[in-house]
Amino acid sequence: MSAYIARRLFFMVPTIFGIMLITFLLFNVIGGDVTDEYAGKFADKQTRDEIRSRLGLDKPLFFSRDSQFLNHLKRAVTFNFGRARDRQKISEKFLNHVGFSLALTIPMLLGTALISISLALMAAYRRNGILDCLVVFFCIAAMSVPFLSFILFGQYFLAYKWGLFPVYFWPDLNPISYLALPILIGIVAGLGPNIRFYRSVFLEEFTKDYVRTAFAKGLSPAKVLFTHVLKNAMVPIITRIVFSIPYLFLGSLLLERFFGIPGLGHLIVDAVSSRDYQLLNAVVYISAVLIAVFTLIADMCYLIVDPRISLEKSY
Amino acid sequence: MKKVTDNNFINGQQPQLLLKRPLTILCLAIISSYFLLAAFVYVAELTRWNPRFTQWDKKVGAEYESPNGKNILGTDYLGRSVLRKTIYGAKVSLTVALFASFIGIIIAVPLGALAGFYHGIVDDIVVWLCTTLTSIPYILLILAFALVLKDKSLDLTWLGLGQIPLAGIPAVCIALGFTGWVGICRLVRAEVIKQKQLDYARTARSFGCSNFRILFRHILPNLYHILIVSFSIRFVYYIHAEVILSFLGLGVKNAPSWGTMIDLARQDLTKGCWWEMTSATVALFVISLAINIFGDTLRDTLNPKFIRLQRIKYKVTYER
Amino acid sequence: MSDKDSILLSVKNLSTAYFTKQGPLQAVRDVSFDIREGAIFALVGTSGCGKTALALSILRLIPGHQGRITGGNIFFNGQDLLSIREKQMRKVRGAEIAFVFQQPAAAFNPVFTIGNQIAETVTLHQKKTRKKAFSDAVDMLRKVGIDEPEKKARQYPHQFSGGMLQRAMIAMAVCCRPKLIIADEPTSSLDVTTEMGILDLLCQLRKEDNISILLITHNLNIVANRADYVAVMQNGRILEQGDTKKIIQNPSHPYTKSLIANASKNSLR
Numbered sequence: 056m057s058a059y060i061a062r063r064l065f066f067m068v069p070t071i072f073g074i075m076l077i078t079f080l081l082f083n084v085i086g087g088d089v090t091d092e093y094a095g096k097f098a099d100k101q102t103r104d105e106i107r108s109r110l111g112l113d114k115p116l117f118f119s120r121d122s123q124f125l126n127h128l129k130r131a132v133t134f135n136f137g138r139a140r141d142r143q144k145i146s147e148k149f150l151n152h153v154g155f156s157l158a159l160t161i162p163m164l165l166g167t168a169l170i171s172i173s174l175a176l177m178a179a180y181r182r183n184g185i186l187d188c189l190v191v192f193f194c195i196a197a198m199s200v201p202f203l204s205f206i207l208f209g210q211y212f213l214a215y216k217w218g219l220f221p222v223y224f225w226p227d228l229n230p231i232s233y234l235a236l237p238i239l240i241g242i243v244a245g246l247g248p249n250i251r252f253y254r255s256v257f258l259e260e261f262t263k264d265y266v267r268t269a270f271a272k273g274l275s276p277a278k279v280l281f282t283h284v285l286k287n288a289m290v291p292i293i294t295r296i297v298f299s300i301p302y303l304f305l306g307s308l309l310l311e312r313f314f315g316i317p318g319l320g321h322l323i324v325d326a327v328s329s330r331d332y333q334l335l336n337a338v339v340y341i342s343a344v345l346i347a348v349f350t351l352i353a354d355m356c357y358l359i360v361d362p363r364i365s366l367e368k369s370y
Numbered sequence: 371m372k373k374v375t376d377n378n379f380i381n382g383q384q385p386q387l388l389l390k391r392p393l394t395i396l397c398l399a400i401i402s403s404y405f406l407l408a409a410f411v412y413v414a415e416l417t418r419w420n421p422r423f424t425q426w427d428k429k430v431g432a433e434y435e436s437p438n439g440k441n442i443l444g445t446d447y448l449g450r451s452v453l454r455k456t457i458y459g460a461k462v463s464l465t466v467a468l469f470a471s472f473i474g475i476i477i478a479v480p481l482g483a484l485a486g487f488y489h490g491i492v493d494d495i496v497v498w499l500c501t502t503l504t505s506i507p508y509i510l511l512i513l514a515f516a517l518v519l520k521d522k523s524l525d526l527t528w529l530g531l532g533q534i535p536l537a538g539i540p541a542v543c544i545a546l547g548f549t550g551w552v553g554i555c556r557l558v559r560a561e562v563i564k565q566k567q568l569d570y571a572r573t574a575r576s577f578g579c580s581n582f583r584i585l586f587r588h589i590l591p592n593l594y595h596i597l598i599v600s601f602s603i604r605f606v607y608y609i610h611a612e613v614i615l616s617f618l619g620l621g622v623k624n625a626p627s628w629g630t631m632i633d634l635a636r637q638d639l640t641k642g643c644w645w646e647m648t649s650a651t652v653a654l655f656v657i658s659l660a661i662n663i664f665g666d667t668l669r670d671t672l673n674p675k676f677i678r679l680q681r682i683k684y685k686v687t688y689e690r
Numbered sequence: 691m692s693d694k695d696s697i698l699l700s701v702k703n704l705s706t707a708y709f710t711k712q713g714p715l716q717a718v719r720d721v722s723f724d725i726r727e728g729a730i731f732a733l734v735g736t737s738g739c740g741k742t743a744l745a746l747s748i749l750r751l752i753p754g755h756q757g758r759i760t761g762g763n764i765f766f767n768g769q770d771l772l773s774i775r776e777k778q779m780r781k782v783r784g785a786e787i788a789f790v791f792q793q794p795a796a797a798f799n800p801v802f803t804i805g806n807q808i809a810e811t812v813t814l815h816q817k818k819t820r821k822k823a824f825s826d827a828v829d830m831l832r833k834v835g836i837d838e839p840e841k842k843a844r845q846y847p848h849q850f851s852g853g854m855l856q857r858a859m860i861a862m863a864v865c866c867r868p869k870l871i872i873a874d875e876p877t878s879s880l881d882v883t884t885e886m887g888i889l890d891l892l893c894q895l896r897k898e899d900n901i902s903i904l905l906i907t908h909n910l911n912i913v914a915n916r917a918d919y920v921a922v923m924q925n926g927r928i929l930e931q932g933d934t935k936k937i938i939q940n941p942s943h944p945y946t947k948s949l950i951a952n953a954s955k956n957s958l959r
Contacts, residue, residue, distance in 0.1 A: 070498065073502030074505055081514050201610045207636070207647060208651075264793065264797045267797070268798065271749060271789040274780070327619075327620070339514060360801070
């Protein structure tokens, strides 16, 4: 088991190196010299040079002992991201804001998963039946509406006009009240693609023989669906859910922006508008590492669920 | 004992040709009309013809006029016609999605094909690239690209085209294209690997075809159905992505796109003016719906596993 | 088998159709036969003649989008199986009529243990605790001739061999003491020696527990040796049926004659 983990971690190294390379290329090479941004329009040359050397941007890009790239690598490996535009330590910023994002996205994930798996299972069972046609129609329609419209309409009608929920985040409010509407909108908007995916997984399972055996034993449809079929479909389901965990940390950029929830997504959007490359760099790097790690975790989950998969099989 | 009456079969239904289903024809009609509209606006701009309804920035009425006889969809906060903005927005959104898709395909297909065809180091590099790019959250990557390209410009003076500013539409296209190619690349690579095993590739080689010829003349044509299906899926995604980017301020600058219209709609709504936002949303919704349905039907027809079985109506009257 | 034995299952004018790309395909056309208590009734025919469709129709196992029973009656235990509600049908499946499928490797759920799956049938139809059900399952595995049943019951289908899996499937079928077992080509995917073992097992079950067996096969040799009655099927119709010895010695239909002629002469005695 540990040999397997070691092997997988070893293969992660080139990927992480690639991530560091790409973030560097993107933000330092293509992005270029941000000194002017920081210094403002009217700074004199001395200030600019000072800022530049403080940011480390006066060093050569790649080919020296002290190159920007090496510094970049060093900082990435030690998770030392420095400071953001507003001089606050980036790691502190993360920790302050992550909580809000998670409070938003975790219920969204749970709600979407539960509802879409059940609906998809029931829809796939009677393929082309009434429920199935309705569900598919709903999914295609929901996927054709841009997420922005969901948010706008939701916010306008449910919060503003009919006053069922608070329109905006306010620290004094009970968390449940200002999170409820965004979570609701997030779930409804997320149902579309999820149901379609799970439906195709289940349709595939229904063609297998063991389903017929289960019915021949006299099991009720509910039992067959939710015990036999579901367990077999676990591999793609787990993949999808585990893969979406790293995104939980990022929060929902749009939802947080619209409802003013001070999560990581909001932070990112602010960083974008204020051209805070340091912060963005850090965010991209961390989420990429998280994704790589959770891919590994997802693979290990398969082992628990499917007894046929053995560790000895080569990757 | 219930007596069973006899059954009637509705026999011999027509084969499931794509074009014979009215829904598909409708979708195709919708898609074509959008494209025709966009092309028309393009042509009008290029030839500087400027018929009335492409003049989106002309003030046609009072600010925030609700839909009336003169301005069918009302006016925005500057008095401009929402209808004209929507039409122009079609051109913008479709352009962005089209170019982004092209960029994606141009990058993905050669890379994927080469990776699948020549195993070994080429394959490793491409797979590494794909894994790395997919490790970075899509949204962040697009944001980063769009942000970084915002003020840059391409120096194409050597082509005689001068400096092309990358803000707005080109930046969005590049950002979307450079991040979206990975999915297509994976599909292409998997399909090429599969096709390579099949007999016709070996036959071609036994006749002395060079690798290159086999790849491009024989294998590539078999990829078209995958490309078409994924193109239709991604197209909708690119249209929506442009909306998000425009909303965040990274998108199209000087022209109205559906994204910028929805962005403006935030202020409109607080004043109770719903028409701009509804117009953009409905326009978006209709084209997305049409492409989604069409893409789905396309996929079902091209995929032998999901061929729909005929429904038959029986008139058996035993109780259940 | 004397005529005094009562009729367990009576199929009258059964018709079933499958939905296909080219339109409805009539897989079973107006089929009628009776199965007596404690008898082995063989259904013979080549692939595609509708044997499996017929078998599935008896238990109403054809999903709605694949096909439909279009006519006829199936009388079992005093009721017409085609007219009872689905809920009652579920009580029949597994408990009174059990099915043994052709490819046991595919028919078992790969993510549950064999013992678990057999126990599931027990808990479903009989009010027993899970522990008791599991020990019943172990007993069943022993009864069908699997060594070390306690250990085997905790293993997964992919750890069994083909023959053992088929035995396990039979164990699953008899665990609730059904009156009829429908065995759809139970030995087609097995080698000859294992085949003999499975058939012996079925005959033994018939003798011990008086279970009727509807044996579907394309192999006339098996029929000649084991079956009491036989029906010959082609293109969805039953061409002739009756006592095995009579049919084999005096086939009336040309198709039957060709079937017999193609079977090896050694087994027919």
